[in-house]
Amino acid sequence: MVLRMSAILFRRFLARPLQVAYVLPSSKGLVRRVLDKMDFAKARVFVEFGAGEGCYTRELAKRLAPDAKLLAFELDSHLAEHLREQFRDDDRVLIYEQDAASFRTELRKLGFSEADYVISGIPFSYLDPKKKKEILREVHDGLTPDGQFIVYQVTPELKGHTKMYAAHEVEYFLASIPPMFIVACHKSETTVRPKRGKKGKPARRGASQTA
Ligand SMILES: C[S@@+](CC[C@H](N)C(=O)[O-])C[C@H]1O[C@@H](n2cnc3c(N)ncnc32)[C@H](O)[C@@H]1O
8 A cells, every 4th residue: 555645735734633634635546446436427516624745636527427527625724725636627616715614606607406416525523512513414315316425534433323324335445544434325225236246246235235
């Protein structure tokens, strides 16, 4: 596993440790693993919470269809400026220097009622419980009927707060420092992909797949 540092993320962590939460950006492997859960051929509206220095945003931009949109939210003004610089020439990627809780208002301003995917790296465990509940309800209501909310976090605690979803897939991803849980919350069971066994046959559903 290759460790990547980001000077700006490190500085912003020192300035706001509870908001930024991690010193290192997500590893390339983790980014790929999270984004491989998405259907880029079909989806057109993507939302990212806590874009940080842009490790997911850059990979998302590589995969987005030409007519897709990505709304990336980042509270920290220094990180938001760094993101704006990177995506200045890509009109599919919109950077919002504001609280992720406002994403539905911004979706509506663009003429969208719902998003296909919301991915999140914000430290939910540190959020005030009332605020956490409000964001989680907004995300559920702001997704298309077959939309997904995908979260990467050091604990799988969010699964317990997202019982309104039809199904969850939980994966513990070890090739990351720290190791991360990826929790995919599905509004519809139909979007849960059958796990493939070694010979390409669908595997038996295990504890990590709870559709
Ligand atoms: C753990 S870092 C993740 C950064 C990046 N996504 C990564 O994986 O390396 C969390 C980021 O979420 C941002 N953040 C925290 N709370 C937020 C909120 N309510 N709305 C938007 N961004 C938030 C922080 O400023 C920080 O940049």
